[in-house]
Amino acid sequence: MRWSQTFIPTMKEIPADAEIPSHQLMLRAGLIRQVMAGAYTYLPLGWRAVRKVEAIVREEMERAGAIELFMPALCPAELWEQTGRIDDYGNALINFPLVRGDRQVRVVLGPTHEEVVTDLMARQIKSYKQLPITVFQIQTKFRNEERPRFGVMRTSEFQMKDAYSFGTDLDQLNDAYEQMYQAYRRIFSRCGLDYRPVEAESGPIGGDASHEFMVPAENGEDEIVHCDSCGYAANTERAETGRGVPEIAAPAAMSDRALVDTPEAGSIEQVSRMLGCEPSQMIKTLIYSIDDEPVAVLVRGDHEANEAKIRRAVGATTIELSDPETITRVTGAPVGFAGPVGLDCPLLADHDVAQITDGITGANQGDAHLTGVNIGRDYSLDTTHDLRMATAGDPCPRCDGSLELARGIEVGHVFKLGTKYSTALSAEYLDENENKHPMLMGCYGIGINRIVAALAETSFDDNGLIWPLSISPFQVLVIPLNITDDDVMSAAESIYDQLGTAGFDVLMDERKARPGFKFKDADLIGIPLRVIVGGKGLADGVVELKWRTDSDVTRIPLDQIVDTVINELAERTSAESQQVPE
């Protein structure tokens, strides 16, 4: 491709709306342009990178035995009603009626395709002999992000690879999951990403039934914890802590309990400021409706409750914060003044709560708190649980180490679904004895364009992007410095032709521009290997070769340049693939 004949609008200045490196660089390097909040056009350079990622994903999916198909983005709302997800998804699901003659057809734009693919399999798979099977597609997905942000990292329309496995039993599901897990490791490695699989919220199957693949990045949206001693990693929602049940007994020395006025102070922050205490001295009391029964959940004031952990602790199916009316009925006080003392409802406490001496908590009456609250004397518990989000410094659940916090970009997710969708949509098979069973499913997603964004977010220097060879829009950039010099141009043309013929993606910057200008653009768009053809070098019979990450050029005789480039590309490709797990 010749630069002047393609479309690479680079920018010297940093667009005011872009805050994070990937967004700034993708705009400046001419990869994307914004159309509206949460929707971007991929320009030729950006789209080439996306396509390279797609090709790698496709290759690895097929290598792992998955079969490609293509489902419509437009799906009947009816299927979503059958699984209940039309409500679960809420406003994030884009759905609207289509007018067809005198009737309306309600449709959704698929944010994922469990419904459609399960319905397909329900119709086509009848026998255990047809299983297992894993299918995948690469397609545009839609989610109405109420607050799109971080450039292309979080948009309302995005490219996703989604795969679905169907099997007869847990063994087949585990096999498919393992296949996908390994394929994902190869995919992210091949794309040149530093990534980390972390345990994620597992849903109905339990155990290690879900992993997210995270790219560590300051600007990542997700928070994860990890242990450097044993390698345990999980997202903060999922992360267990290595804390045990403490001794539940009244402290040896405690103050008298006292009622204090805390007018209008219903939050931990307000109360701690008003009373001059640390949030960690407070007992946060949250009234949850768990399977529609009110339960008071206690966590330390500086901690955050984890609803999934609470649900697991009591084996419940639904959990939500109670509405203000319920809270008033249960505690006798407006929201913000609940406490465990004298509360007539079940108490569920986090481990750390039992270790608070002279705690401060709501008095179950408006504008008042209690101080000097102690377990054993003022309220009692049978046991305690791990009910809160993990934080930095918590003991590791797997070893003697401690947990650290980090942020990351989620680029992939593998999940054992179980029978949720196959049951709802009657995707059943007959076994050897003619008994019907719902199929066991797994689902496996990869954010295709998010891989490109994650790369841009983590691989750059002061001058611009730094692509790995594997997903770079072009592999080689040929720069003739002076296009009015016939010798320079014919040498450049010859190199360009030969490399193109040899099957490489070559871009030639034959614009009429000064050398400095071209070098700046070259650094910005970050093509890995650069061949510079200049009049001075040619006079000595050489051209210059430079990797994007090199500080200096290497002079190569003109008649060897094509072979040298081919060799270096082969070496780099091989070096990159050394990193890819088997």
Added chain:
RNA sequence: CGGGACGUAGCUCAGCCUGGCAGAGCGCCGGCUUUGGGAGCCGGAGGUCGCAGGUUCAAAUCCUGUCGUCCCGACCA
């Protein structure tokens, strides 16, 4: 949806407080010079100052509303 910021040329921004000719740099077009790290000089094109209403002799500037974009949070895989 709650909180905050910002909307002036393609991009980055000044002008707004204290109302009185629509500005700069970069980019773009033409010309000359220059040619190894975002060149120099000369000439030029380009704006419904987000939109609507109000105040005023007069509004980019003051007031009200509205739309858009970004950031923090809520929500969300």
